[in-house]
Amino acid sequence: MAERKAVTKQLARSYRAGDRIRKGRILDDVVELTGWHRDHARAVLRHALDPSKPRRVRPGRAPVYGADLQPALVFCWAVLRAPAGKLLAAVMPELVPMLREEKALDITDAQAELLRRMSAATVDRRLAGERAKLLPRGRSHTKPGSLLKSQKNWSRVRELVGYLRYDTAAELELLNHIWELDRIFTNYLLPQQKLVSKTRHGARVTKIHDAPATPHGARPQMLILTGRRQPA
Structure with a gap:
């Protein structure tokens, strides 16, 4: 294609300056060389020396979710214990008004609407950096013993109270209060998929x-x- 354009451009100079007979011969040569239709070849020769038109640069689309929305998104994500984007996006329509009513989330109505309708893919993309901070620095290859198997309780028990032993009456009362609050939190705020x-x-x-x-x-x-x- 590049060779065709170069040859056509060179012949176009002679075509423009030639008489009718000369133009006919040049046109025959171009058709034979390129295999183009005669009308197409004639149009190409006429415009081969025209100045190239500047390419139109399309302006980039303005971002829908500005950087000022990131702290509020990270806060909502942290409140729900860092769920996946699909789970977080599903509960945002209820979570955002609730946090605003409790004065825990200080955002405008427009920002609240953006958070409520943010897609799961956008949530994951904007939280990728935050998730990277949570990744462990290394992976253990130790076979799971009884202590490691107890990590199954991490999502509820160990995450809230750790591995210390609580055996006093005051600690028991506090633990029962924690479990009750966590029950309400889990049933009403934490989205799940089965x-x-x-x-x-x-x-x-x-x-x-x-x-x-x-x-x-x-x-x-x-x-x-x-x-x-x-x-x-």
């Missing part, structure tokens, strides 16, 4: 989960599916 189906295709396993919902929000739907009535 596995609906799992299909194996050779070595590949495809898992399908239901839509993210808090345990409290998913309960009416579960009662409908099982045919049970919700207690009054």
Whole structure:
């Protein structure tokens, strides 16, 4: 293509200065050389020496979510204990108004609306840097013993109270208060996804989960599916 353009541009000078007979011969040469249709070749010769038009540079799209929204997003993410973007985006419409009502989130109405409608993909993209800070510096290759197996409790027990032993009456009372608060927090604020189906295709396993919902929000739907009535 580049060679065709170079040859055509060179012949275009002679074509522009030549008489009718000379133009006909040049046109024949170009058609034979390129295989173009005669009308197309004529149009190319006429405009080959025209100055090139400046390319139009499209302006970049203005960002929808500005940098001033990042602290509020990180705060919401931290409140829910750093969930995945799909889970966080599902509960944002309820979480943002709740935090604003408690004066824990100081943002404008416009910023609140942006947070409420932020997609899961955008949430993950904007929180990538924050997640990187949570990654462990190294990975252990030790086989899981009894202590490591107890890490299964990390999401609830160990995350809240650690590994110390609490055996006094005052500590027991405090622990019971923590569990009650955590029960409310988990049931009403922490969205979850349940596995609906799992299909194996050779070595590949495809898992399908239901839509993210808090345990409290998913309960009416579960009662409908099982045919049970919700207690009054």
